[in-house]
Amino acid sequence: MSNIKIVALVTVKPEYTETLVAQFKELVKASRAEEGNISYDLHQEIGKPNRFVFVENWKSQAAIDEHNASAHFQAFVQSVDGKTEALEIVLMNEVAA
Numbered sequence: 595m596s597n598i599k600i601v602a603l604v605t606v607k608p609e610y611t612e613t614l615v616a617q618f619k620e621l622v623k624a625s626r627a628e629e630g631n632i633s634y635d636l637h638q639e640i641g642k643p644n645r646f647v648f649v650e651n652w653k654s655q656a657a658i659d660e661h662n663a664s665a666h667f668q669a670f671v672q673s674v675d676g677k678t679e680a681l682e683i684v685l686m687n688e689v690a691a
Contacts, residue, residue, distance in 0.1 A: 596688055597632060598658060600650040603682040610677040611644045617673055618646060624666040625650070630657020644679075658685075 606614050618636050625634040632651040639645035652658045661667055 598652045598655060599686045599688065600648070600652070600658070601684045601686070602648040602650070603680070603684075604646045604648070604678055605680040606644045606646065606678050608644045614646075614674060614677060617670060618648075621666065621670045622648075624664075625661060628657070628661055628664065630654060630660060 615638075622634050622636050625631055630653045632653060633649070634651075635649045637647045637649065639647065652661070
């Protein structure tokens, strides 16, 4: 089975941008240390500083499930509650590299 990629698009309420950037960076650091993680990157949209894109690559669905259940991810979810405007998550399988 191939790796699973995730693209998560997050629009932050502008007044929380600076605070959440610090939390996003902590999430990236902790997630990269997970056994099932291949890569976990964070990007900020040019011209729209409150829009962020997480690009993740996981070894399996089980690795994603473990990530979603991890203490650091659950704490992150609670810490951003009410501070975002929009969230879109796309799970993908690679077709061509």
